Amino acid sequence: MSADTRRPSVAVAVTGASGAVYATRTLAALLARGVHVELVVSDYGRRLLRDELGEQATLERLVPYLTDRYGDAVAAGTMTVHSNRDLGATIASGSQGCSGMAIVPCSMKTLAGVAHGLSRNLVERAADVMLKERRRLVMVPRETPMSLPQLRNMVLCAEAGAIILPAMPAFYQLPKTLDDLADFMAGKVLGALGFDHDLYPPWTGRVGS
Numbered sequence: 001m002s003a004d005t006r007r008p009s010v011a012v013a014v015t016g017a018s019g020a021v022y023a024t025r026t027l028a029a030l031l032a033r034g035v036h037v038e039l040v041v042s043d044y045g046r047r048l049l050r051d052e053l054g055e056q057a058t059l060e061r062l063v064p065y066l067t068d069r070y071g072d073a074v075a076a077g078t079m080t081v082h083s084n085r086d087l088g089a090t091i092a093s094g095s096q097g098c099s100g101m102a103i104v105p106c107s108m109k110t111l112a113g114v115a116h117g118l119s120r121n122l123v124e125r126a127a128d129v130m131l132k133e134r135r136r137l138v139m140v141p142r143e144t145p146m147s148l149p150q151l152r153n154m155v156l157c158a159e160a161g162a163i164i165l166p167a168m169p170a171f172y173q174l175p176k177t178l179d180d181l182a183d184f185m186a187g188k189v190l191g192a193l194g195f196d197h198d199l200y201p202p203w204t205g206r207v208g209s
């Protein structure tokens, strides 16, 4: 898949926290909306994709995996994959056109790196760019319980302008499958990035209606 400057463009980072399905559901939903995705996956993000979703979901096979799992609609979007070691990639600069970035899921290590502006790799640098350019940065941390440094790092990111969107699916929509839970989280991410979605039904005031 190649870049297309006429499309809305979003950066997505996948890091080594549990919940790879949140990443694949978010990617599929963005692609199905015709978005151009600038994707970067950390080494442990790669491991979690493979460990939690299987050999067919490795980064090299990700597009066919998304199509098989979520349907042909993902072909509406485009995707560029960057190395996490490439600090010269387009998304390392504020001159690139991404309107926002989601780190989904976001490890406590990457959270710490963003909180302290370390820019040690492309995930951290692209997130830093979002903060300095005052663009949307949506972070989906997953850990439990959380230490005081981890809690403080979330506060630092929120103070810098990030949206902290913990991997905490709700149950009031009466989920029946793991995919229902992933849909809920992906819908929250798309909403925070400014996209409409129908990934879960809007709250009607009554559970199950």
Ligand SMILES: Cc1cc2nc3c(=O)[nH]c(=O)nc-3n(C[C@H](O)[C@H](O)[C@H](O)COP(=O)(O)O)c2cc1C
Residues within 6 Å of the ligand: 014, 015, 016, 017, 018, 042, 043, 044, 045, 047, 051, 106, 107, 108, 109, 110, 111, 142, 143
């Ligand atoms: C199977 C597995 C599950 C993990 N789950 C989490 C997790 O849920 N949250 C977290 O913060 N770190 C988790 N880790 C640890 C991170 O992957 C580790 O800190 C790594 O250095 C993160 O690097 P990254 O942010 O560059 O991906 C997990 C590691 C493994 C191997």
